Amino acid sequence: MLQLTEDWGEALFSALSRAGGKAFSNMAVGYNNVDVNAANKYGVAVGNTPGVLTETTAELAASLSVAASRRIVEADEFMRAGLYDGWLPHLFVGNLLKGQTVGVIGAGRIGSAYARMMIEGFKMNLIYYDLYQATRLEKFVTAYGEFLKANGEQPVTWKRAGSMEEVLREGDVISLHPILDKTTYHLINKERLSIMKKEAILVNCSRGPVVDEVALVEHLKENPMFRVGLDVFEDEPYMKPGLADMKNAIVVPHIASASKWTREGMATLAALNVLGKIKGYPVWSNPNNVEPFLNENSPPPAACPSIVNAKNLGLTASKL
Numbered sequence: 001m002l003q004l005t006e007d008w009g010e011a012l013f014s015a016l017s018r019a020g021g022k023a024f025s026n027m028a029v030g031y032n033n034v035d036v037n038a039a040n041k042y043g044v045a046v047g048n049t050p051g052v053l054t055e056t057t058a059e060l061a062a063s064l065s066v067a068a069s070r071r072i073v074e075a076d077e078f079m080r081a082g083l084y085d086g087w088l089p090h091l092f093v094g095n096l097l098k099g100q101t102v103g104v105i106g107a108g109r110i111g112s113a114y115a116r117m118m119i120e121g122f123k124m125n126l127i128y129y130d131l132y133q134a135t136r137l138e139k140f141v142t143a144y145g146e147f148l149k150a151n152g153e154q155p156v157t158w159k160r161a162g163s164m165e166e167v168l169r170e171g172d173v174i175s176l177h178p179i180l181d182k183t184t185y186h187l188i189n190k191e192r193l194s195i196m197k198k199e200a201i202l203v204n205c206s207r208g209p210v211v212d213e214v215a216l217v218e219h220l221k222e223n224p225m226f227r228v229g230l231d232v233f234e235d236e237p238y239m240k241p242g243l244a245d246m247k248n249a250i251v252v253p254h255i256a257s258a259s260k261w262t263r264e265g266m267a268t269l270a271a272l273n274v275l276g277k278i279k280g281y282p283v284w285s286n287p288n289n290v291e292p293f294l295n296e297n298s299p300p301p302a303a304c305p306s307i308v309n310a311k312n313l314g315l316t317a318s319k320l
C-alpha cells in the first residue's frame, strides 16, 4: 500500500514483480504518480480509493472558496496581531457568493459534489467544463432551480461550457477538480489567468501541476483582489518563491481528504484492493459505489474495490 507522494514506474514494478508481487494500491483516488503501462507490463494490479474522498475533498474546496471570498485568514491574522481598532465600513470587504457564478473544471465525483455544495449552500449559478457531460449534476441544478422558483426565489441556472476559457471568463469562483495528466498539466497558465475576472477566486484541490504556480504568483502580485485557495502545490512539500508572502493566497498542506472517516475508508479500500487480489477475488463492478466495503457491521464483499487496470490485465468483474 503506497502513498501518492511516491512515484511508481518501470524500475519499481519490475522489482515488485521479481519479488512475486501481484498487486499494488495507492492510498489515494488520484494515481498520476503511477505508471500504469509499466504495471501492465509486469502484470501488477493497480488499486485506488475512489468515492470515500468525494465529500471530504469537496468540503475543503468549499471551505477555501468561502475563506478566500470573505478573506477569513487575512482577518484572523489581523485580529491576532492586535490590529483591530473597531468596526469600519471597509474592513476586509470581500465578495458575496449568492447569485454569482461558480465555475467547475473537471465535474467528476469531487467537482460535482463541490458544485452542489456551492449551489445549494450559496445559491450560485453553475458553469462547468468537462470532457463528458455531467448529466446528474445538470438534472440536480435544474430541479433545484425549479424548487427555488416555486418558493418565490431566484432560480439557479447551469451551463456546460464549450471550452475551459468560457468558464475562466465567466466564473466568479472557479474550482479545479480534473485528474492530472498531460491534458491538464499547467491547465491554468499566464494566458488563462489573464482572462479571469480581476476579483475572481481560484481554488485548487486537485493536483499542484494543474496550475503554473510561478505564473500564479505573478498574477497574485499584479492583481491584489484576485484570490486563491490552494491545497496542492507544484513541488510539494514546497511552494514556489513568493507564494507564502501573498496575502491574497490561502495555503493548506494537502489536507483536502483529511477527515477521520475518509482516511479510514482510504486505508480500508487500499488494503482490500491488495488482499482481494492475493485471494484471487474478482474486481468490484462499480468503483463509484464502495459503501459495501466500509460497513463495520458486515464483512466486505469478496472483491477488489477498485483496480484501475482491470481491463488491461483481463481481470474478471464481480457479479455481486
Ligand SMILES: NC(=O)C1=CN([C@@H]2O[C@H](COP(=O)(O)OP(=O)(O)OC[C@H]3O[C@@H](n4cnc5c(N)ncnc54)[C@H](O)[C@@H]3O)[C@@H](O)[C@H]2O)C=CC1
Pocket (backbone or CB within 6 Å): 029, 030, 031, 050, 051, 053, 057, 105, 106, 107, 108, 109, 110, 111, 129, 130, 131, 132, 177, 178, 179, 180, 183, 184, 205, 206, 207, 231, 232, 254, 255, 256, 257
Ligand atoms: N487534494 C486532495 O487531497 C485530493 C485530490 N484529489 C484529486 O482530484 C482528482 C479528481 O478526483 P475524482 O473527482 O474522484 O475523479 P473523477 O475521475 O470522478 O473526476 C475527474 C474529472 O476530470 C475530468 N477531466 C479529465 N481530463 C480533463 C480535462 N482535460 N479537462 C477537463 N476535465 C477533465 C474527467 O472527465 C472527470 O469527470 C483526483 O484525480 C486527484 O488528483 C482527489 C482527492 C483528494
Ligand SMILES: O=C(O)C(=O)CO
Pocket (backbone or CB within 6 Å): 004, 027, 028, 029, 030, 031, 053, 254, 256, 257, 258
Ligand atoms: O486521493 C487523492 O488523490 C489525494 O490527493 C489524497 O488526499
